[in-house]
Amino acid sequence: MLKLCFFICLIYWVKSDEEKKCPEFTDLNIGNALSGTELRVQLLLYTTDNPDCSERLIEHNVTASEYLNTAKKTVFVIHGFRPTGSPPAWLGDMKELLLSSDDINLIIVDWNRGATTVNYLTAVENCRKVAEILKNYVDQMLVHGASLDSIHMIGVSLGAHVAGFVGQKYNGKLGRITGLDPAGPSFTHEPPEGRLDRTDAQFVDVIHSDTDALGFKKPLGTIDFYANGGTDQPGCPKTVFGGIQYFKCDHQRAVFLFLSSLKRKCDIITYPCNSYLDYKRGKCVDCNAFQPMSCPVLGYHADRWKKWLIANNSPTKAYFDTSDQDPFCMYNYLLDITTWNKSIRRGFIRVKITDYAGNTAESEMNSEASTFQQYKRVRILTGFYQDIEKISKISLTFSTKTLIGPKHKLRILQMTLKSLNNPERLQLCRYDFVLMENTELTFKPIPCSEKGT
Template sequence: MLRITFLRFCMLKLCFFICLVYGVKSDEEEKCPEFTDLNIGNALSGTELHVQLLLYTRENPNCSERLIEHNVTASEYLNTSKKTVFVIHGFRPTGSPPAWLGDIKELLLSSGDINLIIVDWNRGATTVIYTTAVENCRKVAETLKNYVDQMLADGASLDSMHMIGVSLGAHIAGFVGHKYDGKLGRITGLDPAGPSFTREPPEGRLDRTDAKFVDVIHTDTDVLGFKKPLGTIDFYPNGGMDQPGCPQTVFSGLQYFKCDHQRSVFLFLSSLKRKCNIIAYPCDSYSDYKRGKCVDCEAFQPMSCPVMGYYADSWKKHLILKNSPTKAYFDTSDNDPFCMYNYLLYIITWNKSIRRGFIKVKITDYAGNTIESEVNSEVATFQQYKRVKILTGFYRDFDKISKISLTFSTKTLIGPKYKLRILQMRLKSLNNPERVQLCRYDFVLMENTELTFKPIPCPENST
């Protein structure tokens, strides 16, 4: 008897010790389900697919509610009469929650009174075997379809649903949209995954027919992302490949592989902050955009050029009426908020001989602050009396410009230095087209020699 009592005492002490060391979840912790947090060990051993749907609203912005797949009416916070936004992550080779998860939750809830559903399929996405995660995508889509069906039965509408998918998550959103014959309101694809999907037909990947409006941001088309257009409108920042500020060599470690790919998410987050509108220019190619051939946005009149990100659907009607995919290009800075302020430089020369080269631009405001153009323009060909358009951009902007500095260069190390005889120069702001355009007439640029001058307002009736 004494022995049994002693054993019970030892068991109680052991239980107390375990609780003391590892802790016991409080009621509050039980009430606030969180995104699954795994590690590289889980990735190495592999994980079985498990999907949880975490609901946030303005009534519960800091404490999610785990939705029950076959019982929508059991939710305390879900309001099916409101817009519903799903956020779907992608492949997770390390198992940790996405670094951007907290920001996208906070910013989406601040953008409107919505149901925000974080689709957590970390168990299933966490693996070192990429193809395993790819195979799980359709299973995740099936789970989402089952829940959306429940929401529809409870009064929700497909038109009020917006799915935001990152990498593999973009294709998951496409699979769900395909199941509803493209009647979802909107799908946003953030650098949709390229590997395993590049050769797939439309039903095997995200496609513009998967929702009424599909906008896609491509930032890593040469490695992890999908190169070809997939949406109603496809945005290609910095050409869609190497993003400014991202490492250029493998010696930078993991960031070298994921920085370009993740930039799509951070650009989207920037659009929610609304520190500036990132304007995009519909164009057939990045090189044409760089040559200034596609900066008028005539197809979008009376509206201006489309903007990238959350508010891209403001241009939905124009894009849908066009009834063909639209590719849009733009350049960004190297960090948040990624704004770039674009100008068109028009130049007419009177050299008898053709000149080819580059022009670097600096602008100075009346306080003496100077900024230099950051956009690497394409080589321009200057012919007598023919106007050349050069796209240039700055990380900052000035309301009023007091001085302009120009430098002409052929970027050749040997041979004679050339002169560029300018008949007329005109500088036009693309971000603020209502501003007075600035002109200068009859001057000479000596190669590799900066010339600074005070511009004058261009005549109003000149072009």
């Protein structure tokens, strides 16, 4: 009898211990991908009351949740294709940063069983099935007091289209969808109802980072942000010798840029423009249409520009450059030059700035050559990885990048350097000087208002 009692107590203790275990994101492996997986979706809820231990939600029983508060904003995070079966590397940071930024219901949509396969088309087919499951749960939330206005879906790659399919089911009344480099393969030639579209939510913001491979190239949202033009990202491998990172680094960069916006170490400022080339030529740096607000910032807080973007009544493309590592911010300046040379010159200008403590920052050489003509103003967008607040010296180098032939010189009548990140700072000027090709010229600038003193 004593043994039986002990055995029953042991079973109860083991069962209770299992019940206390936190539900976790499904962890699979390459073997699962090779054999294929049947779709199975679990919704893992995190809140400020249970930030470290998720609660598995029951699809048809919202009231069974201990932590879900339908009066609060709800954010769904939806991953994409998982060819190796492992949990997304960014998932932990996404959870912690979202919970630290807002008092929300955070629901991680785990469809790893269904996304883990070597057959990409199988995962694509499962997208609509996942959307149907999410729609069923949102329906239950709405019955118990939730509002479509307060629902924000963040979709990565295939997950962006899943979010779009959910939004379609509510006729675009979801509050917001954020697409992080929405998948291109199998979706590029689909009509709006077959992919994410700007009509799928009240506000749709999209970050593009791999438009020449795994991502979607054309605009999909209310505003589409193109990082470094949307293709090759700084810091990512350029050849297959970079291993697996060569294939996924550019595609994943959209996620890490979004995460950077949650850390708030610096704002990534973007510039609405028709093309990346026009942006690089300094044609789109004023953002007058967004007054009294400044240029849109990337990421979680992009919806602050929602009113102006929706009023625009057409898709907005915004371009920006980044550094090669977190937090990815660039400190942009507009270099405005008027030249005297009678002969047309084509070339590049490298800029270096120095503060009074001797700290320096050097710009990247622009990929497009500028054309300098007599008495014509040329605007060049240039960026630095460091923020030099009080500039004591400016160094300029002119180059045509030609290896043969005579060296050229560029006579500059006026140069202006203006901070775009901090427009309240003084514009700096210099007048009437000559740049010899491939020879750095360093000088002390003066505030533009002091001309002639």
